[in-house]
Amino acid sequence: MNETLPLPTRRDEAWRYADLGALESVWADIAGQRETIDVPAGETASRQIVLEAAEPNVSVRTLDVHVGKGGRFALHCLAIDTDYGRIAVDVRLEDGAHFELGGAILGGCERTLEIVTDVRHDEPNGTSNQVVRSVLADKATGSFLGRIGVARHAQKTDAAQSVKAMLLDRSATANAKPELEIFADDVLCAHGATVGELDKAALFYMASRGIPPKEARRLMLQAFIADAFVSMADNDAREAMETKALAALEALV
Amino acid sequence: MTLLNIENLHAEVDGKPILKGIDLAIGAGEIHAVMGPNGAGKSTLAYVLGGRDGYEVTQGKVTFGGEDLFEMDPHERAAAGMFLGFQYPVEIPGVSNIQFLRAAVNAQREARGEDPLSAGDFLKVAREQAKALKMDADMLKRAVNVGFSGGEKKRNEMVQMGIIDPKLAILDETDSGLDIDALRTVGEGINAIMRKPDKGVLLITHYQRLLETVKPDYVHVLAAGRIVKTGGPDLALQLEEEGYEAVAEAA
Numbered sequence: 286m287n288e289t290l291p292l293p294t295r296r297d298e299a300w301r302y303a304d305l306g307a308l309e310s311v312w313a314d315i316a317g318q319r320e321t322i323d324v325p326a327g328e329t330a331s332r333q334i335v336l337e338a339a340e341p342n343v344s345v346r347t348l349d350v351h352v353g354k355g356g357r358f359a360l361h362c363l364a365i366d367t368d369y370g371r372i373a374v375d376v377r378l379e380d381g382a383h384f385e386l387g388g389a390i391l392g393g394c395e396r397t398l399e400i401v402t403d404v405r406h407d408e409p410n411g412t413s414n415q416v417v418r419s420v421l422a423d424k425a426t427g428s429f430l431g432r433i434g435v436a437r438h439a440q441k442t443d444a445a446q447s448v449k450a451m452l453l454d455r456s457a458t459a460n461a462k463p464e465l466e467i468f469a470d471d472v473l474c475a476h477g478a479t480v481g482e483l484d485k486a487a488l489f490y491m492a493s494r495g496i497p498p499k500e501a502r503r504l505m506l507q508a509f510i511a512d513a514f515v516s517m518a519d520n521d522a523r524e525a526m527e528t529k530a531l532a533a534l535e536a537l538v
Numbered sequence: 539m540t541l542l543n544i545e546n547l548h549a550e551v552d553g554k555p556i557l558k559g560i561d562l563a564i565g566a567g568e569i570h571a572v573m574g575p576n577g578a579g580k581s582t583l584a585y586v587l588g589g590r591d592g593y594e595v596t597q598g599k600v601t602f603g604g605e606d607l608f609e610m611d612p613h614e615r616a617a618a619g620m621f622l623g624f625q626y627p628v629e630i631p632g633v634s635n636i637q638f639l640r641a642a643v644n645a646q647r648e649a650r651g652e653d654p655l656s657a658g659d660f661l662k663v664a665r666e667q668a669k670a671l672k673m674d675a676d677m678l679k680r681a682v683n684v685g686f687s688g689g690e691k692k693r694n695e696m697v698q699m700g701i702i703d704p705k706l707a708i709l710d711e712t713d714s715g716l717d718i719d720a721l722r723t724v725g726e727g728i729n730a731i732m733r734k735p736d737k738g739v740l741l742i743t744h745y746q747r748l749l750e751t752v753k754p755d756y757v758h759v760l761a762a763g764r765i766v767k768t769g770g771p772d773l774a775l776q777l778e779e780e781g782y783e784a785v786a787e788a789a
Contacts, residue, residue: 484628485591487628487630489588489591489612489628490624490628490630491630491638491641491642492589492611492612492613492616493588493589493612493615493616493624494616494621494638494639494642494698494702495613495617495643495649495702496613496638496641496642497613497645498611498613500645504630504637504638504641505630505632505633507632507633508630508631508632508633508681509632511632
């Protein structure tokens with residue numbers, strides 16, 4: 286039973302942009318490791334995940350979430366600080382259950398950071414909302430792969446994805462890959478993805494008021510990633526996340 | 539004392555010459571109006587002085603407070619006391635007016651070696667200025683210019699100018715898009731904030747109407763990248779009656 290699972294390959298869509306070389310260094314320790322979260326019917330649960338630097342600097346966190354009827358689960362996460370970092374979450378939603386994701390991917394150097402979700406609306410009336418903001422500098426690669434599956438009888442599903450990336454250097458890469466599989470016919474599935482650069486007119490406007498370039502970029506990026514955390518109900522938790530995000534941004538501006 | 543001294547300024551945009559030898563000196567206590575037809579180079583002059591990317595100075599010299607202006611980055615020009623009022627103020631989603639202005643004021647104070655203003659002190663100043671310019675104080679909490687009407691954006695520019703309290707204001711068509719009441723409020727704002735013996739204003743405008751409230755000491759006519767005529771406030775009236783073409787040709 287001690288046989289290690291085979292290392293993923295890029296042929297598997299969910300590992301399409303991953304740094305498999307980096308993954309190999311920790312694979313023996315993490316293969317098959319999943320954290321299971323079961324939210325009972327009608328209950329509310331939330332989690333925050335912030336990747337942290339390690340040696341070797343690779344961190345993979347995998348969640349397996351089941352949300353019972355009318356339940357609610359919120360995940361807020363930061364893919365930061367690691368050379369290869371991955372936050373993967375599989376969610377199964379029962380009737381009327383809700384999944385909320387707010388994530389930020391902040392990286393420079395040659396880092397590869399990713400958030401991968403697979404949200405399965407197995408029953409009717411489920412809702413999900415996913416907001417991911419990436420800020421990438423230098424030669425970093427940030428990827429969001431978001432699969433949404435709506436089962437044939439999961440009518441009145443309402444699923445939304447908003448994915449935006451800001452590239453601070455032309456050498457950075459952002460991947461945004463929504464993947465919707467919808468078998469029901471009375472559903473709402475909205476998804477939007479953009480990749481852009483900081484507005485030069487706004488940067489000049491701020492400079493003309495005396496704000497130095499670094500601080501101008503920081504203010505704009507802070508506002509940009511704040512979208513990912515507005516859904517956090519607990520003010521203290523949100524502030525803690527934003528403080529960590531800001532520290533990670535500091536290294537990029 | 540001369541605040542701003544422009545000598546033989548030539549500038550181009552995308553390789554196309556726009557300013558073709560401008561000479562202009564603004565002394566302390568003076569308000570200068572620059573008028574002229576579309577495409578004369580008025581906004582280019584403002585942007586060159588502000589230091590916007592893409593506006594290439596090819597010849598000439600500008601000193602601000604005795605220092606070489608082109609040696610300073612845009613934010614350093616602001617810290618040295620220059621304020622550039624925009625014809626089209628930029629929207630900055632997610633950044634509140636208060637946050638933006640406090641960052642601006644404190645960055646300028648830091649550059650000058652002064653202590654930062656506390657949140658409370660800053661808010662007090664901001665509220666006073668908003669009130670003076672008849673801007674709803676709630677607008678200070680909203681994202682910079684996002685969802686503001688044209689008039690509100692221009693009023694917001696003046697509130698910012700009041701809070702920043704610059705030595706020299708370069709106002710690029712601050713009057714465009716304003717209704718008559720807003721025009722008077724903005725004009726009175728310019729007078730209240732900038733009509734002081736140690737300050738100067740370069741007021742770029744198409745119309746004479748703003749000049750009824752902000753009485754300029756000098757009026758310059760800019761045409762095809764050059765100042766073709768300079769006069770007193772009467773020149774603005776003459777322009778209004780005879781048109782730019784006639785005045786530019788006579789000169």
